[in-house]
Amino acid sequence: MHMADALISPAVGGMMWVAATGLIAWCSKKVRAACDDRLIPLMGVLGAFVFAAQMINFAIPATGSSGHIGGGLLLTALLGPHAAFLVIASVLTVQAFFFADGGLLALGCNIVNLGFFPAFVAYPLLYLPITKSAKNGARLWIASVAAAVVGLQMGSFAVVLQTLASGVSDLPFGSFALLMQPIHFAIGVVEGLATAAVVAFMVRARPEALVTDSLRKPLRPVLTGLLLASVLIGSVGSWFTSSQLDGLEWAIQKTSGNEEMETPETGTHCRLEKVQEKTAFLPDYGFKDADSEEANAWPAVEIGTSVSGLVGGLSTLAIAALIGFSLKARRRNE
DSSP states (O other): OOOOGGGSOHHHHHHHHHHHHHHHHHHHHHHHHHOOTTHHHHHHHHHHHHHHHHTOOEEETTTTEEEOOOOHHHHHHHHOHHHHHHHHHHHHHHHHHHHOOSOSTTHHHHHIIIIIHIIIIIIIIIIHHHHTTOSSSHHHHHHHHHHHHHHHHHHHHHHHHHHHHHOOSOOOHHHHHHHHHHHHHHHHHHHHHHHHHHHHHHHHHOGGGOTTSOOOOOOHHHHHHHHHHHHHHHHTGGGGOOOSEEHHHHHHHHHHSOSSOOOOSSHHHHHHHHHHHHHOSSGGGSOTTOOOTTTTOSSOOOHHHHHHHHHHHHHHHHHHHHHHHHHHHHHHHO
């Protein structure tokens, strides 16, 4: 559900940048006030884990489409909403600047769509009430699926509204919405199941990883396990990603006949595209001059993909951890 710049106008993109920046500032203030020292390493490692997990697109049967988890609900369940929003913003920023996954103009839209709705709407209104008295069992699975579906439904509908408000593409509102909602419902179900599986494992094996709890045990085993999982998923698991169009691209193709909308050749779009071309040293999670003859092979064993998974995970870990250390240092100075 990473929006490209061609879908939005500079006005809408700028407005969403302001909204995302405001949310980041507010979340930073909340995390700084709480200042749980466990958050810093956990934010970094979970950021790397979500980055790697997002590299794997799973096929959606009978549609010709694919999807990947957003990770917002999983991060929120383990970190709390404010730290989770900062981490998902870090993931999306690394993806946009280093891998050209999502446009720079659309970055604010992507941060809000994939971060705000799961962390501040689906989690407190659905996930928390259902799991309040039990963090495992059937209630956890029901809460995870319901919250993930609602979060993605709201995020995907926000994509439609932002596209409509921009008026720079010829995607009809009704047709686009009718395609976006069902396909992201299916993706939400899978994300909910994946979220429940990870949280259930954490509850049984390492409940100290749940920052939303009051436990204060060493996190080294948890961090080591998550880091190893991130390396394996990013370097090897990413070879098994589906080559089918993701949910947003699929909806665009079914609506317009094209996988991607044409980006304006002048103005803000053009300038930001040139910036992204310079910063994205591993575009589309591969080397710039890689041979694409085996693009349809599965598994897609590519060294460029493995390098992208490792570099992206490390970059996300570094940025998320740096945010945590900066907030801790600022609180100490205050």
